Amino acid sequence: MLDxxxxxxxxxxxxxxxxxxxxxxxxxWTTLLPLFATFAVIVVVFSFIxxxxxxxxxxxxxxxxxxxxxxxxxxxxxxxxxxxxxxAKHHLSVTIVTNERIIIVHRSLFLINEMExxxxxxxxxxxxxxxxVMQNIFxxxxxxxxxxxxxxxxxxxxxxxxDFHFRLINKAQQALPNRTVS
Amino acid sequence: xxTLFYLVIIANILSxxxxxxxxxxxxxxxxxxxxxxxxxxxxxxxxxxxxxQFCYIVTVLAFSILLTLFTLSFS
Numbered sequence: 001m002l003d004x005x006x007x008x009x010x011x012x013x014x015x016x017x018x019x020x021x022x023x024x025x026x027x028x029w030t031t032l033l034p035l036f037a038t039f040a041v042i043v044v045v046f047s048f049i050x051x052x053x054x055x056x057x058x059x060x061x062x063x064x065x066x067x068x069x070x071x072x073x074x075x076x077x078x079x080x081x082x083x084x085x086x087x088a089k090h091h092l093s094v095t096i097v098t099n100e101r102i103i104i105v106h107r108s109l110f111l112i113n114e115m116e117x118x119x120x121x122x123x124x125x126x127x128x129x130x131x132x133v134m135q136n137i138f139x140x141x142x143x144x145x146x147x148x149x150x151x152x153x154x155x156x157x158x159x160x161x162x163d164f165h166f167r168l169i170n171k172a173q174q175a176l177p178n179r180t181v182s
Numbered sequence: 183x184x185t186l187f188y189l190v191i192i193a194n195i196l197s198x199x200x201x202x203x204x205x206x207x208x209x210x211x212x213x214x215x216x217x218x219x220x221x222x223x224x225x226x227x228x229x230x231x232x233x234x235q236f237c238y239i240v241t242v243l244a245f246s247i248l249l250t251l252f253t254l255s256f257s
Binding site: 011012013021024025026029032067069070073074076077080081084085087088090091092094096107109110160161 | 186189190193197200201204207208211212214215216217222223225226231234238241242245249252253
């Protein structure tokens with residue numbers, strides 16, 4: 001048997017020496033649709049304000065309109081930073097499938113740091129749900145993981161290409177040493 | 183200079199400070215994991231972490247400059 005180089009902490013902290021990453025994913029881009037929609041609305045509104053505001057200022061020599069302009073700009077600044085925080089959260093939150101377990105990481109820049117781990121040996125059943133036009137056209141869905149050890153089930157939502165990840169988990173389970181059929 | 187101008191300058195300084203803090207934190211968190219990205223894992227198949235950061239820096243800087251110029255024009 002060939003000696004495999006140690007995988008310890010190679011791709012993420014806590015990776016065991018014999019653990020190999022089979023795949024990982026981030027949630028589907030449709031989770032970012034509210035952000036994109038807000039962006040579109042803000043661009044339209046801000047363009048409208050920018051076009052008409054100079055005329056407003058010229059006609060009303062009041063500090064009130066200037067402060068409205070200032071708070072509009074503050075809102076835009078807030079939105080810019082908020083957008084980056086949302087995108088960073090999307091980028092940092094990953095679900096990793098290894099040959100031993102599934103690791104679900106929810107992480108944002110400052111507020112969230114959650115990690116959940118499912119041992120492949122404890123998975124009794126995996127179900128795919130792709131319901132609705134959006135999910136079938138854009139190829140995303142949910143994976144419902146039923147565990148054999150507890151009554152709690154795990155629902156992975158907005159999984160891109162759920163068929164592929166379903167097969168990936170299935171293959172990883174079948175390749176487990178000392179696999180017991182539950 | 184009007185009060186509005188000074189308020190905008192303060193807002194810009196705070197914004198740039200927040201930009202720096204966010205980016206340094208993002209870098210720190212990215213260092214903790216090394217995944218082999220592919221078109222199946224990236225946003226829309228091509229948007230990687232560098233692009234987020236680049237767009238973020240460019241938009242915040244551009245917005246700060248525009249905001250200052252906009253305020254100066256009314257001062």
